[in-house]
Amino acid sequence: MNIAELVEAARRGSLRATGRLLTLVEGDRRDEVLGLIETAPVRVVGITGPPGAGKSTTVGVLTGGYRARGFRVAVLAVDPSSPYSGGALLGDRIRMAAHVNDPDVLIRSVASRGHLGGLAAAVPAAIALLGALSYDVILLETVGVGQSEVEIAAVADPTVVVLNPGAGDAVQAAKAGLLEVADLLVVNKADRDGADATVRDLRVETGMTILKLIASTGEGIDKLIDAIEVHQRADTPERRAARARAQILSLATTRLRTHPDLDALAAAVADGRNDPYTAAAGLLGQ
Ligand SMILES: Nc1nc2c(ncn2[C@@H]2O[C@H](COP(=O)(O)OP(=O)(O)OP(=O)(O)O)[C@@H](O)[C@H]2O)c(=O)[nH]1
Ligand SMILES: [Mg+2]
Structure with a gap:
């Protein structure tokens, strides 16, 4: 079954299809699945x-x-x-x-x-x-x-x-x-x-x-x-915004922790070739 078929089966109540979709969103096919559903x-x-x-x-x-x-x-x-x-x-x-x-x-x-x-x-x-x-x-x-x-x-x-x-x-x-x-x-x-x-x-x-x-x-x-x-x-809208802000920060932090440039930037700061302020701006693509 492809993802669209899994979504269809899950909608019809298949717990197995739902389980497989959950496995996909926990892994590297998250965006594919999320792209197919209406939240x-x-x-x-x-x-x-x-x-x-x-x-x-x-x-x-x-x-x-x-x-x-x-x-x-x-x-x-x-x-x-x-x-x-x-x-x-x-x-x-x-x-x-x-x-x-x-x-x-x-x-x-x-x-x-x-x-x-x-x-x-x-x-x-x-x-x-x-x-x-x-x-x-x-x-x-x-x-x-x-x-x-x-x-x-x-x-x-x-x-x-x-x-x-x-x-x-x-x-x-x-x-x-x-x-x-x-x-x-x-x-x-x-x-x-x-x-x-x-x-x-x-x-x-x-x-x-x-x-x-x-x-x-x-x-x-x-x-x-x-x-x-x-x-x-x-x-309230304020409470929803506070939760959304915390989620965004949590996801952004997760991404930054696994950023491919982090190790190289850290090495440069550690041996004095770069300063942490510039490195942080670099990590954020600024
Ligand atoms: N006396 C008593 N025991 C309870 C009550 N609720 C749960 N227990 C017992 O407490 C123990 C732990 O319960 P769990 O529901 O597994 O606790 P938990 O917080 O999910 O545990 P972890 O996921 O391992 O952190 C079990 O032996 C339950 O039967 C209660 O209201 N009274
Ligand atoms: Mg438990």
């Missing part, structure tokens, strides 16, 4: 937080909640330590199993290595493709440990940060800059001791309203979906 607006919900906070479990129950509302759902798990296929945690597998045979749910792990331009370049293209293929919502899971390649806040609206009861999580989140990117803060595992204290601490620290969630039972998920909805309805 459509799609909601992107970012789910991030420390390892093990319950992000995948939250994504699982969110998927169920959105399906119950009639939405088509795509899940992109970016560089997960517990991928949805292969070595998935038993809990993940059971929770996502409800959706595995649902043609209106696509679950995809975005690999972190070996792709042109890295993840930062692959994710916006995948989002554009999925929007064109009439998905209503994309759930984007990334581990927020401070050096994530993807600036999730640039593509997601809202960015939901998932934390757990206990002082350690809030401190770690603050250190990793997670509190700054959070549009919504969730204390998951609220069945554990200390949830209310953590909610109070986070409220004092951020001034935000904190949602409590027990993702493993789904308790609190409707409130989370409602809060996501309220946030999306409040979107």
